[in-house]
Amino acid sequence: MKDRYDMIVVGAGPGGSITAKTAAKAGLDVLLIEKRQQIGDPVRCAEGVNKELLSTYIKPDPAWISADVIGSRIFSPDGTMIEMGEKLSGAEVGYMLERKVFDRALAREAANAGVEIMVKTRATGLLMNEGYVCGIKAQHMGNNYEIKSKIVVGADGIESKVGRWAGIDTSLKPIDVCTCVQYLMTNIDFDPEFCEFHLGTEIAPSGYIWVFPKGNGSANVGIGITGDKSTNGSVKKLLDKFVERRFPEGIIIEFIVGGVPVSRNIKRAVVNGLMLVGDAAHQSDPLTGGGIINSMWAGEMAGRVGVKAINANDVSAEFLQKYEKEWRSELGRDLSLSYIVKERFRKLTDEDLNTLGHSLESVDLKNLSLPGLLWALFKANKKLLWDLRHIFKDIKEIKDIEKAEVGI
Numbered sequence: 017m018k019d020r021y022d023m024i025v026v027g028a029g030p031g032g033s034i035t036a037k038t039a040a041k042a043g044l045d046v047l048l049i050e051k052r053q054q055i056g057d058p059v060r061c062a063e064g065v066n067k068e069l070l071s072t073y074i075k076p077d078p079a080w081i082s083a084d085v086i087g088s089r090i091f092s093p094d095g096t097m098i099e100m101g102e103k104l105s106g107a108e109v110g111y112m113l114e115r116k117v118f119d120r121a122l123a124r125e126a127a128n129a130g131v132e133i134m135v136k137t138r139a140t141g142l143l144m145n146e147g148y149v150c151g152i153k154a155q156h157m158g159n160n161y162e163i164k165s166k167i168v169v170g171a172d173g174i175e176s177k178v179g180r181w182a183g184i185d186t187s188l189k190p191i192d193v194c195t196c197v198q199y200l201m202t203n204i205d206f207d208p209e210f211c212e213f214h215l216g217t218e219i220a221p222s223g224y225i226w227v228f229p230k231g232n233g234s235a236n237v238g239i240g241i242t243g244d245k246s247t248n249g250s251v252k253k254l255l256d257k258f259v260e261r262r263f264p265e266g267i268i269i270e271f272i273v274g275g276v277p278v279s280r281n282i283k284r285a286v287v288n289g290l291m292l293v294g295d296a297a298h299q300s301d302p303l304t305g306g307g308i309i310n311s312m313w314a315g316e317m318a319g320r321v322g323v324k325a326i327n328a329n330d331v332s333a334e335f336l337q338k339y340e341k342e343w344r345s346e347l348g349r350d351l352s353l354s355y356i357v358k359e360r361f362r363k364l365t366d367e368d369l370n371t372l373g374h375s376l377e378s379v380d381l382k383n384l385s386l387p388g389l390l391w392a393l394f395k396a397n398k399k400l401l402w403d404l405r406h407i408f409k410d411i412k413e414i415k416d417i418e419k420a421e422v423g424i
């Protein structure tokens with residue numbers, strides 16, 4: 017480890033590794049640090065990702081693909097099933113990853129691009145000079161270090177401290193965090209070609225239960241509900257109830273808990289000398305909780321803007337607005353829409369969900385596009401058109417807020 021770099025990236029998740037790789041490929045001297053002793057482990061993820069989107073960042077490799085699914089099945093509270101093809105199923109359906117291997121493959125690609133990586137190295141604070149972030153304080157094997165850099169990127173996940181140290185409000189209200197419990201289960205009976213989503217206010221209030229195939233007869237079976245609906249231990253109890261009913265013979269071989277930001281867009285993701293990426297910038301999808309692709313997408317943007325800033329010898333917040341504007345216009349609008357839909361979704365009763373399920377029961381959704389799905393919904397359920405007027409009104413409001421906040 018040196019005492020000075022062009023860029024330091026804190027956190028070797030997908031967002032951090034892609035940021036570091038992008039910057040190093042363009043010639044920057046980059047350090048990527050990870051507090052855990054093993055990149056990618058422990059996994060806090062259902063590990064589903066859209067094939068096409070993923071392939072834009074890394075060549076698919078059987079070494080980190082544990083299953084390949086062809087679509088999803090959504091179950092309404094009364095058990096009505098809607099089957100959707102891959103295209104319609106969103107950013108979390110396609111390949112089921114083995115993230116322990118995947119996250120390391122991304123880090124290896126960063127290393128191949130020239131990034132220096134240090135594991136078991138925790139950022140403990142930021143170095144500041146005349147209002148600029150100019151490096152980090154770090155701890156490695158009981159020793160404290162001060163490492164300087166022109167830019168710091170906080171890719172330190174949902175528990176991000178980097179943003180807070182830089183004065184960015186990254187706090188999340190319980191309603192804006194999805195609390196998750198997940199089992200890796202074996203000895204279970206399910207269709208390995210489909211991801212399952214189970215909806216219902218009793219099954220998973222303000223959230224859903226998922227069954228994501230993992231190959232060899234195993235699956236990630238998990239639940240995510242917003243923090244305002246969960247009390248101590250209640251999330252696990254809901255999952256246990258589902259498991260008892262759906263997989264009575266199932267055996268749990270791994271148990272994880274974790275959280276995903278499902279909030280409105282963060283107000284600011286840059287300050288002088290610093291950018292936030294991925295879950296640290298609340299860039300996961302508020303409706304689905306998916307964040308792998310988004311963190312890679314944002315990481316690529318932050319890496320590119322970091323290179324431009326350093327080449328221009330200007331790492332001011334004003335220059336880094338290029339990143340802020342790009343991620344908000346590329347990704348932020350989708351996130352805002354997802355947030356609005358999530359808020360509407362939270363208000364649906366079991367009866368509403370069943371009605372929606374029934375209205376699509378006889379529609380062939382395998383090869384439908386999203387507009388096709390909406391059209392099918394409208395045709396079958398005219399009331400929905402009327403309900404959707406709120407969404408369009410909310411979208412306009414959000415656009416106005418964004419315009420006022422970042423001038424895009």
Ligand SMILES: Cc1cc2nc3c(=O)[nH]c(=O)nc-3n(C[C@H](O)[C@H](O)[C@H](O)COP(=O)(O)OP(=O)(O)OC[C@H]3O[C@@H](n4cnc5c(N)ncnc54)[C@H](O)[C@@H]3O)c2cc1C
Nearest residue numbers: 027029030031051061062063064139173274294295307308
């Ligand atoms: C139960 C669950 C299921 C999910 N399922 C899916 C899914 O199926 N599909 C999907 O797309 N998304 C899913 N997600 C979300 C997805 O896991 C995240 O959005 C994604 O990992 C975000 O990537 P990231 O790089 O921003 O952060 P992370 O992957 O969280 O990486 C952050 C890294 O920073 C490190 N770090 C933290 N603090 C420090 C520090 N001070 N110093 C050094 N290192 C530090 C952490 O150890 C970690 O390795 C799920 C999340 C949960 C909890």
